[in-house]
Amino acid sequence: MATNPSAIKGREQTDDLRRLPKSLETAGHIENFDARQHACDVHWMRLALGLARKGWGRTSPNPMVGAVLVKAGKLIGKGWHKRAGQPHAEIEALCDAESKGISPEGSMLYVTLEPCSTHGRTPPCTDAIIAAGIKRVVMATVDPNPRHSGRGIDLLRHASIEVITGCLAHSAERLNESWNHWILHRTPWVIVKAAMTLDGKIATVNGESKWITGPLARAYSMRIRRGVDAVLVGINTVLADNPSLTPRHPDGTILPPASRLPKRVVLDTHARTPLSARLVSDDFRDSTLIVVGENAPHRRVESLSRQVTVWSAPLQNGRIDLHWLLNRLGEEEITSVLVEGGGEVNASFLANKLAHRVVFLYAPRILGGRDAPKSVAGLGAGNWHEVLKLTAVKWRRIGPDLLLSARLAY
Numbered sequence: 001m002a003t004n005p006s007a008i009k010g011r012e013q014t015d016d017l018r019r020l021p022k023s024l025e026t027a028g029h030i031e032n033f034d035a036r037q038h039a040c041d042v043h044w045m046r047l048a049l050g051l052a053r054k055g056w057g058r059t060s061p062n063p064m065v066g067a068v069l070v071k072a073g074k075l076i077g078k079g080w081h082k083r084a085g086q087p088h089a090e091i092e093a094l095c096d097a098e099s100k101g102i103s104p105e106g107s108m109l110y111v112t113l114e115p116c117s118t119h120g121r122t123p124p125c126t127d128a129i130i131a132a133g134i135k136r137v138v139m140a141t142v143d144p145n146p147r148h149s150g151r152g153i154d155l156l157r158h159a160s161i162e163v164i165t166g167c168l169a170h171s172a173e174r175l176n177e178s179w180n181h182w183i184l185h186r187t188p189w190v191i192v193k194a195a196m197t198l199d200g201k202i203a204t205v206n207g208e209s210k211w212i213t214g215p216l217a218r219a220y221s222m223r224i225r226r227g228v229d230a231v232l233v234g235i236n237t238v239l240a241d242n243p244s245l246t247p248r249h250p251d252g253t254i255l256p257p258a259s260r261l262p263k264r265v266v267l268d269t270h271a272r273t274p275l276s277a278r279l280v281s282d283d284f285r286d287s288t289l290i291v292v293g294e295n296a297p298h299r300r301v302e303s304l305s306r307q308v309t310v311w312s313a314p315l316q317n318g319r320i321d322l323h324w325l326l327n328r329l330g331e332e333e334i335t336s337v338l339v340e341g342g343g344e345v346n347a348s349f350l351a352n353k354l355a356h357r358v359v360f361l362y363a364p365r366i367l368g369g370r371d372a373p374k375s376v377a378g379l380g381a382g383n384w385h386e387v388l389k390l391t392a393v394k395w396r397r398i399g400p401d402l403l404l405s406a407r408l409a410y
């Protein structure tokens with residue numbers, strides 16, 4: 001592990017120095033700017049962000065957080081938040097230093113989120129930071145929860161600790177975008193994901209949809225599944241593909257941690273899900289939720305309820321009311337939902353302005369067919385004013401395929 005900030009790759013450092021005015025504005029330190037110190041801060045914060053990412057798919061309903069302790073230019077402790085109820089990243093880093101017999105007194109703490117200042121599942125981190133004699137705290141983002149936001153900073157400053165905010169804030173916000181949304185709105189962050197041919201088709205005219213994209217794109221999709229709290233599909237997809245919706249390695253084994261699978265949600269107004277469907281009959285059926293309409297046939301609902309959880313939902317235009325569903329999922333501490341089709345369900349989330357991000361994977365193939373299922377079906381935009389626009393658009397090659405990831409700009 002590099003302990004010398006000069007080891008920062010030239011391009012990364014330049015990128016961040018180009019962004020300096022913004023981060024400095026946040027820090028309110030324009031007159032006393034120290035470029036060398038800033039480069040060091042960026043270096044250590046990058047390390048803290050890498051640690052935070054280790055919590056991918058494990059920490060919900062808590063955010064992913066990483067922390068490093070640095071004393072006299074050397075890394076003395078590191079940690080990340082592993083699971084809700086377990087110690088926060090700052091405490092892990094302090095324990096790591098102490099376990100090596102190094103006192104954290106006089107050190108600098110780099111942490112990707114403002115330290116907590118209240119008693120939750122664990123005691124306040126601000127108390128531990130002050131008690132440890134840390135002299136400087138650099139954080140990426142301030143706690144977005146208005147009840148806590150800035151409180152930790154005030155307490156640390158009150159204890160004469162130097163506090164810097166906004167270091168690599170953009171990366172930290174992107175990492176925890178679902179939690180940031182849920183903590184403010186108490187509804188899940190919604191990602192619509194589809195793998196399609198270049199002409200936007202997700203299945204053949206005969207309904208075959210397997211292996212549209214290559215192995216790297218599929219592995220990427222599985223990693224997204226691993227990171228969310230719920231994966232959602234429409235009943236037609238269940239009937240056509242009988243999916244298992246688990247995050248898996250190519251050999252079929254479950255991606256770790258196997259103990260924490262995303263909830264598998266089906267929109268099924270009339271309770272048509274077959275009792276033999278994988279989602280209802282496999283070893284992971286405890287994680288399945290079938291959402292049926294209030295008027296779904298009783299006997300069907302009863303049979304399904306014997307095997308999986310069934311929610312009875314109000315209808316909107318004859319289908320499951322998505323506003324109701326997202327509120328209910330949010331109450332259950334589902335902070336993120338990955339919508340995986342088919343085209344009707346994707347269109348419902350997009351047209352109702354309930355999706356926050358799209359992840360579209362394009363294979364270099366052309367299917368054609370006016371009746372072949374499309375990645376986004378529904379009624380479609382009637383005129384150009386209704387066209388959905390994307391922002392923060394990122395394109396990337398993934399093996400032979402193309403990945404588009406973007407935010408919806410409603």
Ligand SMILES: NC(=O)c1ccc[n+]([C@@H]2O[C@H](COP(=O)([O-])OP(=O)(O)OC[C@H]3O[C@@H](n4cnc5c(N)ncnc54)[C@H](OP(=O)(O)O)[C@@H]3O)[C@@H](O)[C@H]2O)c1
Pocket residue numbers: 193194195196202203207208209212233234235236237238240241267268269270272318319320321322340341342343344345346348373377
């Ligand atoms: N390549 C891929 O990535 C991919 C992924 C998924 C699916 N697919 C393909 O897509 C095809 C199925 O797509 P699809 O568009 O026909 O169906 P779908 O989106 O899977 O399911 C749509 C159905 O869900 C039910 N539903 C309940 N509430 C809804 C709501 N609020 N909004 C929308 N639907 C709601 C409706 O049926 P009820 O009224 O009966 O409840 C609706 O007809 C299959 O061929 C499958 O293989 C491909």
